[in-house]
Amino acid sequence: HGRVRTPHLLAAKAAGHRWAMLTSYDQYTAALFDAAGIPVLLVGDSAANNVLGHDTTIPVTVDELLPLVRAVARSAPRSLVVADLPFGSYEEDGRQALRTAVRFLKEGGCQAVKLEGGRDMAPQISQLVRAGVPVMAHIGFTPQSEHQLGGYRVQGRAGGAEAVLADARAVVDAGAFAVVLEMVPAPLAGRLTAELPVPTIGIGAGPDCDAQVAIWQDMAGLRTGRPLRFVRRYADMAGELERAAREFAADVQGGGFPGPEHSFE
Numbered sequence: 140h141g142r143v144r145t146p147h148l149l150a151a152k153a154a155g156h157r158w159a160m161l162t163s164y165d166q167y168t169a170a171l172f173d174a175a176g177i178p179v180l181l182v183g184d185s186a187a188n189n190v191l192g193h194d195t196t197i198p199v200t201v202d203e204l205l206p207l208v209r210a211v212a213r214s215a216p217r218s219l220v221v222a223d224l225p226f227g228s229y230e231e232d233g234r235q236a237l238r239t240a241v242r243f244l245k246e247g248g249c250q251a252v253k254l255e256g257g258r259d260m261a262p263q264i265s266q267l268v269r270a271g272v273p274v275m276a277h278i279g280f281t282p283q284s285e286h287q288l289g290g291y292r293v294q295g296r297a298g299g300a301e302a303v304l305a306d307a308r309a310v311v312d313a314g315a316f317a318v319v320l321e322m323v324p325a326p327l328a329g330r331l332t333a334e335l336p337v338p339t340i341g342i343g344a345g346p347d348c349d350a351q352v353a354i355w356q357d358m359a360g361l362r363t364g365r366p367l368r369f370v371r372r373y374a375d376m377a378g379e380l381e382r383a384a385r386e387f388a389a390d391v392q393g394g395g396f397p398g399p400e401h402s403f404e
């Protein structure tokens with residue numbers, strides 16, 4: 140098997156096959172998710188919250204994300220690797236977006252980029268696509284704009300539906316190969332999935348999208364605390380890691396580790 144490429148995702152939509160995308164920020168998760176058959180890995184700017192300890196995605200920089208992209212791209216032989224363009228690295232114009240995207244492809248080794256925004260970012264998307272860079276769009280709730288949007292809020296309710304529809308059409312017309320729909324009402328996401336010629340990837344967008352994306356630490360239960368409504372935990376990584384750390388410490392304190400088998404004569 141070779142690497143997943145954007146035409147495979149279009150073919151999956153045509154065939155009605157749903158697929159999953161996970162975030163990944165390091166070599167072990169990249170290799171494991173690749174081996175598990177996850178077709179698309181996203182090195183999200185959510186690394187800000189999920190790796191670097193920030194409260195929002197806003198502070199993360201291109202220079203901070205690049206080594207994570209490199210680690211994932213080196214470790215995933217099959218999955219399509221998508222890098223998020225961080226806040227402030229693409230909004231000015233198509234030239235700025237292209238400069239940033241080129242760094243992610245050349246230095247990071249990913250095969251596509253993702254950026255947030257609809258109609259306003261159409262020029263950036265078409266500039267990238269003209270230069271040969273596949274672009275995943277991201278509309279609905281866009282975390283980089285959370286201060287503008289007034290916090291984590293469902294987008295496209297009532298009168299807002301027309302705005303989300305217009306954004307979706309604009310990013311597809313600009314050449315995006317897929318569209319992330321974050322926190323939009325399920326019926327609207329279903330309508331977009333039926334209408335758009337490219338895959339929709341939902342997060343908090345109901346069951347009718349072509350694909351679903353999750354942040355891996357949410358999916359695997361590494362992040363503790365009250366999960367967001369759209370998160371389902373498939374493992375208790377937090378509990379398992381804490382148990383392992385406690386047992387290791389107790390063994391060291393009690394003299395149970397290392398044993399003779401771990402020691403050199």
Ligand code: KIV
Nearest residue numbers: 162183184185319352
């Ligand atoms: O950064 C990220 O993890 C994302 C996904 C939630 C779509 O943008």
Ligand code: NA
Nearest residue numbers: 183184185223
């Ligand atoms: Na993101």
